[in-house]
Amino acid sequence: MKYIDEFNDPQLARRLLDEIRATATRPWALMEVCGGQTHSIIRHGIDQLLPEEVELIHGPGCPVCVTPLEVIDKALEIAARPGVIFCSFGDMLRVPGTDRDLFRVKGEGGDVRVVYSPLDALELARRNPDREVVFFAIGFETTAPANAMAVHQARRLGLTNFSLLVSHVRVPPAVEAIMTAPECRVQGFLAAGHVCSVMGMAEYPELAERFRVPMVVTGFEPLDILEGIRRAVRQLERGEHRVENAYSRAVREEGNPAAVRMIEEVFEVTDRNWRGIGRIPASGWRLTDAFRAFDAEHRFDVSGIRTEEPAECRAGEVLQGLIKPTECAAFGTTCTPRTPLGATMVSSEGACAAYYLYRRLNAPASQAGGTARQEVTPVA
Secondary structure (H helix, E strand, C coil), X not given: CCCCHHHCCHHHHHHHXXXXXXXXXXXXXXXXXXXXXXXXXXXXXXXXXXXXXXXEEECCCCHHHHCCHHXXXXXXXXXXXXXXXXXXXXXXXXXXXXXXCHXXXXXXXXXXXXXXXXXXXXXXXXXXXXXXXXXXXEECCCCHHHHHXXXXXXXXHCCCCEEEEEEEECHHXXXXXXXXXXXXXXXXXXXXXXXXXXXXXXXXXXXXXXXXXXXXXXXXXXXXXXXXXXXXXXXXXXXXXXXXXXXXXXXXXXXXXXXXXXXXXXXXXXEEEXXXXXXXXXXXXXXXXXXXXXXXXXXXXXXXXXXXXXXXXXXXXXHCCCCCHHHCCCECCCECCCCCCCHHHCCCCCHHHHHHHCCCCCCCECCCCXXXXXXCCCCC
């Protein structure tokens, strides 16, 4: 457990909390962009340990959650077809489409398989030349290099029965969309460390300067998050708006150049719909013309699907940081992990799933839009 336990030290957590309390003199609202950070915050009660002046707003940092409903329905349509092996990471199987999910398709006879890498799907295509193998390629910049490599390898191997259903999204345009929304209350960001470990930090200084918000690249352990908060609050109190790297053990300024080159060879930037949010310009990737033959959406001609979200689901507002999960009337009642209305309730990085899993079931909303604080023992 070396290099993990040291980022869960209760004494260091108390020290960081004391520094945050001593620094914050007025109300500040920070958004953590990553769903992994959201789960760590709720699991360890970090939001409840912070001083009243500091509010954490949960952002759209769950790639499963923001995969649009029409793409889910396209996945279901493809997976149900005979002769198809549909491959996905496990957290996509319970995400509800219009009237079913991938588990239902599997139960009805579809060949739906959980894999741990797109290269696993590539191997299935090599071993099953008479079947069409489709990999559900979703995620932020973090998963894009492996998906790009899979397509690159498929072309090199001459595999014509392998394709990707692509729904990749990019973080910087989402940050811009959040900051330009009329209801935005965000005054600083905890940027996702794993995204920056791939792409680097080059796109963030312009955003920090334009919107005059500090952006602190942050990890996922409790002390990582507290340090990110400490730095962001310090900047806000000083009237600064810079990009800081609080996750230097994993993130370099330039990111991973080899991974970026692979992404740029296989993918090109495109507009993308985000579930519950809408269309964000230049916020996604699609396969370039050179790799278009591996695009499942074109191969299976499922481009005409149109959908409508359940009216009672407020996941879009949760993803935009406008409400906390407990402010949705469906939360924990008609919407549970067994009967989800939206992806935020079943994704391993969804805010609603975090609140349900860690028993934040009846936390009343504060006037600031947050949840009431309780006494919590610092990270044990």
